[in-house]
Amino acid sequence: MKTKIATVKGARDFYPEQMALRSWLYANMRAAAQAFGYQEYDGPFLETLDLYAAKSGEELVKEQAFVFNDRGGDQITLRPELTPSLARMVAARQGQLPRPIRWWSFGPFWRYERPQKGRSREFFQWNVDLLGVDSPAADAELAGVMAAFFRNIGFGPAEIKIQFNNRRLMDSEIAALGLTEQKKDVFRLIDRRDKLSAEAWDKYAADLGVTAEQLAGLKAMLANRELWRQSEECQAFLTAAAALGIADFLEYDPTVIRGLDYYTGTVFEARDREGEFRAILGGGRYDNLVGDVGGDRLPGVGFAMGDVVIGLVAQKYGKVGALRTSPSDVLVTVFNAETLPQSLQLAAELRAAGLRAEWYPEPVKLDRQLKYADATGVRFAAILGPDELAQGLVMLKDLANRTQTPVVRQQLAGLIQEKGRQ
RNA sequence: GUGGCUGUAGCUCAAUGGCAGAGCACUGGACUGUGGCUCCAGGUGUUGCGGGUUCAAGCCCCGUCAGCCACCCCA
Incomplete structure (x- = not known):
């Protein structure tokens, strides 16, 4: 009741x-x-x-x-x-x-x-x-x-x-x-x-x-x-x-x-x-x-x-604009149960580098994770799947202009900070 | 505190007293690794709440709560 x-x-x-x-x-x-x-x-x-x-x-x-x-x-x-x-x-x-x-x-x-x-x-x-x-x-x-x-x-x-x-x-x-x-x-x-x-x-x-x-x-x-x-x-x-x-x-x-x-x-x-x-x-x-x-x-x-x-x-008078409800700079996506700890670790790395990072806490379809980022106003998505992990890369997706680029993992935080200022 | 209008799906709104609907949103699928578009399938629900009238109430009546409007006052 x-x-x-x-x-x-x-x-x-x-x-x-x-x-x-x-x-x-x-x-x-x-x-x-x-x-x-x-x-x-x-x-x-x-x-x-x-x-x-x-x-x-x-x-x-x-x-x-x-x-x-x-x-x-x-x-x-x-x-x-x-x-x-x-x-x-x-x-x-x-x-x-x-x-x-x-x-x-x-x-x-x-x-x-x-x-x-x-x-x-x-x-x-x-x-x-x-x-x-x-x-x-x-x-x-x-x-x-x-x-x-x-x-x-x-x-x-x-x-x-x-x-x-x-x-x-x-x-x-x-x-x-x-x-x-x-x-x-x-x-x-x-x-x-x-x-x-x-x-x-x-x-x-x-x-x-x-x-x-x-x-x-x-x-x-x-x-x-x-x-x-x-x-x-x-x-x-x-x-x-x-x-x-x-x-x-x-x-x-x-x-x-x-x-x-x-x-x-x-x-x-x-x-x-x-x-x-x-x-x-x-x-x-x-x-x-x-x-x-x-x-x-x-x-x-x-x-x-x-x-x-x-x-x-x-x-x-339209002065308010689209106010973001999420403070996050970046959303780390999760591919499956096996790679989940890797996503968790990547989010921790990004935070250690000074970014506000959240991760998607269950391995659901990627489009749902991206929709979530879209709905809450998180601009960047760090996509981490088996392909990227094998090569030491992260796919960085910029939801603002719909582009994505593979990035060397160690350079990810710096690139997000740089692009975030643009 | 006074007078009035309104209340239906998460949101915006329809339905002569006679079986609760549309758009958006949401979930699943077409796409088993890509968000705004398209298509298909679907929960969409104590009709604000409580009484009453009636064979039958979202609809009529009474009460109550909330929002809104005019007073009052004021940010």
């Missing part, structure tokens, strides 16, 4: 194929972050509920975090985001960490929400943060890391855009409209600009107590793609971005607000230009977060990118 036990809702199995995608993303994230001098770190996966209590958006913690009581009765949270942990870690060693602090991380996070395309309950997230620098150029550097990653995986500005806005700019605009008291509601209203119909949006605004005059001003503001010119911060940000060579990726959008409460300045959001998917990443400047968890005030800027949406976007 076979019983199937399902995975937890919103959790994913990573078969070698999916694992290869995750590893590919990780390798490119690491390359992008390290290119700018960022150091890898990580926080605990389990945190106290208190860490998130006053910080993140209310709903993120109260409604979307996995919270449980441990055996001692304490309330434990599976981390829904990394930034509060980062702030705590930095605050705890504030005096001894060299600044600026450039840190990045990639690990699992959990949010208890309804799974949909691009949203799961257990996901991996890339976090990149720069602390100790309060300048628009620092904000631009973060955009530079994003752009470097996009380029690493084959995306250009024609396919991906990095939208930005500035909370301080929006604060002053909202103040000018006399809406400061309803700021949070107005931010929420702005966030819904593209989601609601024009009528529904107007009604929503009216329900919030926005007057007709204020509404007109708000609409004018949101339609103004040049609004950034009124912010010195935005101007300096774009100047630095241009110097970094990433201006083509950037697009000012006054409707980009971001939900998290702790953002204070620049905010980011990256999307595919066609707009088919939800936001690929989000982030911004948070100047009070470290101080809020007990440290001295330390400005910071950062962003987070989940593995799910970028994986979908990369696959949609």
